[in-house]
Amino acid sequence: GVTPVIVNSLYDMSTPYVTAKLMREGFPNGVLVTWQGVGHTVGHADYDPEGVASCMALVNRYLAIGEMPTDGFTCHQSRFIRAAPTL
16 A cells, blocks of 8 residues: 655645645555644745754655654744734
């Protein structure tokens, strides 16, 4: 069977987190890794390079040697990110 690593941001307006959870249910051998950040792709979250690097290390290990991350693992931001003030 297919063993995907599904990575999704908690705050992604293009692919809501609930959709990633539904996708995970469709792949019994897959895992869901959650990026605690904002935006559509983890690798382009330039506001937190350290946090992104640690999360992408999990994905890269999977791609390089097939090591699956723990299902349900959450990649945390390395620092607090303030939201922009609303008008």
